[in-house]
Amino acid sequence: MIVKVVFGVLLILTIYFAITFFKDYAKVSKEGNLEKDNFWIAGGVGFVANFFDTLGIGSFAPLTAMLKFFHLVEDRVLPGTLNVSCTLPVVTEALIFITVIEVDPITLFSMLISSTVGAVVGASVVSKFDEKKVQLAMGLALLVVAVLMLASQLKLMPMGGDAIGLTGGKLVIAVVVNFFLGALMTLGIGLYAPCMALIYALGMSPKVAYPIMMGSCAYLMPASASKFVKESAYNRKVSMSITIFGVIGVLIAAYLVKSLPIKVLTWIVIVVIVYTSITMLKAYSKNKAKESQSLSN
Template identity: 55%
Template sequence: MVNIVRGLFVAFVAVFGIIFGKDYSKAAKEGNIEEQSFAKAGFTGFFTDFFDTLGIGSFAPTVAISKMLKLNISDKHMPGTLNVAHTIPVVVEALIFTTVIKVEPLTLTTLIAAAVIGSYIGAGIISNMDERKIQLVMGLALAATAVLMFLSHPKIDLMPGGGTATGLAGGKLIAGIVGNFILGALMTAGIGLYAPCMAMVYFLGMSPDVAFPIMMGSCAMLMPVASAKFIKEGAYARKASLAIAVCGVVGVLIAAYLVKSLPMDILKVLVILVIAYTSYTMLKSATKKQNIENK
């Protein structure tokens, strides 16, 4: 069953690649490619997907770095860009981690399926939201992500749960399916699935290691589906997405096969601070727009 899932990863990303390639080629011929730095976006992709492979997540750090480097990705196009840009690197991660970490097949497939369905529903809603609402949703979600990462940090360790199980059954399986459905929908708003999925898996009594194939597999299946919708709506930054995707794959491979040890506790603290700051800036922008509209 797991081999079938891996086959679906490849099939989904192949279809996504065709859709992305056609849209990029058409936009290039029409002169609709954005004026963005390929080098800066490439660095962003390498850095974020490198640490994504280690479990930190790529969405929130990408938002933060793109703001710092002034990549000129509009907040309205940010959710679509995050999904399109990180689709291929995440599929590579999923192929690696579903091979090296064992998960009970029924748990893996049902949680992944739930996330895919959630993403399909969510993408249609998010792609048509105005910029202020997106800023508000992303700002609140980033704040929640920062809190979850803080509570699950090894030095804090206030997250309930934990265990050694590699699968779920009964009520816990249903809870996991519902939870991943919601997380899949939120992914389309630019809200990373990793931190909340890791927290959910841990809370349901599973081994923390099992979170990797579940969260990466979920993203590998849902992101091509959600991204196809964003591409159809033209709700993403094409040039930045291409650069992040290409360099992100390199970051994934280096992190997965060459890196043996990093001061992850310190890095997670830095990521939490960056995410919290980005949340603040998003909410500040949304509030400012609201005040202007009310005048």
């Protein structure tokens, strides 16, 4: 029964977001005010990021690195673009993994709802950030993700247990922490790595990390992304391209790919994330110095 409720709520959230997003895109496109960025490069970036996202690496950090490398998105609208563009690909992932991996329905539903509420609260704040705040927040957030991924690679994090659900105090901890992870998601810090760490630390089976973390993102992203759309705090053309090719990447990864050297790829991703974080923080320092200089003059 609860699983049906999960699917029903997810369907409603997704339809609401899709209508909001496509109406906004069509309106701006008709006015001839779409961004001039390369649709096909953005599509390639979206395909790659969401392909590896389906395998558990996460998409926000690699996507940020690639968008920065190809100079596709301004820093100010980067959080909104990440949330809007990855919403439908992540919903596709969640629908696949929730149906094939067994997880306690109450644990799943509680964590999904808490992350969604956190995202709505976070998006209301982040959508109004100026460029400097975004650069600082994302630079620090990416460093946190890199540290968590490094800890996982070096087996410094708890490796989990065999539970498929939580009760009592552990369930309360999971719900509260997932609320804050949902809020942080709107800054551009991916939920996968910290959510996986949380699940392992609470003694749950590593397998249930997939439906919980993907389901959490699928629930929170339509809500937070709709807020970014309404605030026009995202890149429409890049988001549409990543959405289309991202869904294709998810389906190929989920149904066609049997094995990849994930450990090697994860090391590469960690290096890229650290580089992107340093780039963001340097851009923040540069803007801060310019602002100080203009004030002194």
